[in-house]
Amino acid sequence: MKRYGNLFPQVISFRNILLASHKAFRGKKLKKNAASFYFGLENEAIQLQTELTTGIYLPRGYQMFEIREPKVRQICSSNFRDRVVHHAICNVLEPLFEARMIGDTYACRKGRGTHVAVKRCQQFTRKYKYFLKCDIKKYFQSIDHEIMKNILAKFIKDKPLLRLVDRVIDHAVPGNPPGKGLPIGNLTSQHFANLYLGELDHFIKDRLGIKGYLRYMDDFISFSDDKQSLHELLSNIQKFLKEHLQLELKETATRIAPISEGVPFLGLRVFPNLKRLQRPNLLRFRRKMRRRELAFQEGKIDELVFLLSVNSMVAHVSQADSLELRRKELERSIFLA
Numbered sequence: 001m002k003r004y005g006n007l008f009p010q011v012i013s014f015r016n017i018l019l020a021s022h023k024a025f026r027g028k029k030l031k032k033n034a035a036s037f038y039f040g041l042e043n044e045a046i047q048l049q050t051e052l053t054t055g056i057y058l059p060r061g062y063q064m065f066e067i068r069e070p071k072v073r074q075i076c077s078s079n080f081r082d083r084v085v086h087h088a089i090c091n092v093l094e095p096l097f098e099a100r101m102i103g104d105t106y107a108c109r110k111g112r113g114t115h116v117a118v119k120r121c122q123q124f125t126r127k128y129k130y131f132l133k134c135d136i137k138k139y140f141q142s143i144d145h146e147i148m149k150n151i152l153a154k155f156i157k158d159k160p161l162l163r164l165v166d167r168v169i170d171h172a173v174p175g176n177p178p179g180k181g182l183p184i185g186n187l188t189s190q191h192f193a194n195l196y197l198g199e200l201d202h203f204i205k206d207r208l209g210i211k212g213y214l215r216y217m218d219d220f221i222s223f224s225d226d227k228q229s230l231h232e233l234l235s236n237i238q239k240f241l242k243e244h245l246q247l248e249l250k251e252t253a254t255r256i257a258p259i260s261e262g263v264p265f266l267g268l269r270v271f272p273n274l275k276r277l278q279r280p281n282l283l284r285f286r287r288k289m290r291r292r293e294l295a296f297q298e299g300k301i302d303e304l305v306f307l308l309s310v311n312s313m314v315a316h317v318s319q320a321d322s323l324e325l326r327r328k329e330l331e332r333s334i335f336l337a
Contacts, residue, residue, distance in 0.1 A: 002155065004155060004157065006158060016092070017088055020085070020091060021038070021084050024080060024084045024086075031080065037084070045084075048084060048085070055160075055163070060081070062183060063077040064076060073184055075183075076173055076184060086168070089161075093191070094191065101194075102198070104201075104213060104214040105197075106120070109194075121221065121270050124212050125270055125271060128223035128225055130227045130258055131230075131263050132221065132230040132234055133256075133263065134250075135254075139217070140182050141176055143180065143247075145169050145180065149165075151198075152165060169182070171183075197245075199245060201215060204237070210233065216265075223259075231256065237249070264278060293306075
């Protein structure tokens with residue numbers, strides 16, 4: 001396996017830090033610390049470059065908050081200057097991450113995403129009779145720091161960059177055991193978490209030779225015409241996760257079933273010729289629509305924000321074969337009432 005060096009100078013170059021600053025600023029223009037950083041951009045970039053070059057850079061504290069849909073999660077929002085560092089690292093490492101990925105993994109990759117993953121899932125449903133559906137128990141909270149560092153060191157030999165990456169990985173998430181967990185919300189966390197389960201991808205595809213397989217972050221599915229082979233695969237997956245990645249499957253989400261029941265994946269139930277919205281996602285869509293309508297009626301958001309929000313929600317559910325559902329929901333909208 002090729003190992004890459006001379007990456008740290010690329011990460012800390014003034015040009016890369018400026019590019020990272022612009023990327024970090026997207027969607028954050030109204031945040032106080034982002035606006036402050038951007039107001040003195042050149043001086044802030046020079047200061048950050050100096051800290052990174054001399055090795056005195058230290059991540060600052062997280063701002064913690066919860067989201068409750070689709071499930072309760074604790075989000076760690078990094079300080080803006082730390083977000084700039086995350087972008088600076090990923091600007092350089094993302095092509096290396098991409099080179100290590102199998103074809104059928106779809107999170108954190110340009111030109112991939114949920115729509116493409118669902119389409120690929122449906123292709124598999126047309127070829128096979130059975131599926132094995134899995135996801136990881138408390139995935140982000142369970143990622144082991146030392147294993148993560150060793151995975152990165154397999155293809156990165158640049159010691160200054162590895163020291164910086166180690167500092168980002170070791171930045172403690174409140175409430176997690178020492179040496180465990182990546183903060184949900186960081187750009188680096190998304191890429192590192194995707195890379196972490198890339199080890200499982202290569203085990204399943206390269207070592208076991210499984211052809212019908214795809215993954216979106218910690219949500220993965222295998223396909224076969226033989227139900228017993230999926231039971232054997234499940235046993236191999238559980239053993240590999242425990243011994244090599246210190247992870248466990250979520251029992252309630254692990255399932256072997258015929259394709260005719262529909263494959264639950266990314267909020268949909270996927271059949272060979274049909275994609276249905278799963279009921280929890282349908283109810284979530286309706287709640288969000290009602291909340292947005294109420295906010296518009298009360299003057300909390302303007303018409304443009306309301307329309308953009310509704311368009312986003314409709315685009316998401318349109319992954320499913322849901323034309324009649326969308327018509328009914330929009331007929332109940334305040335614009336047509």
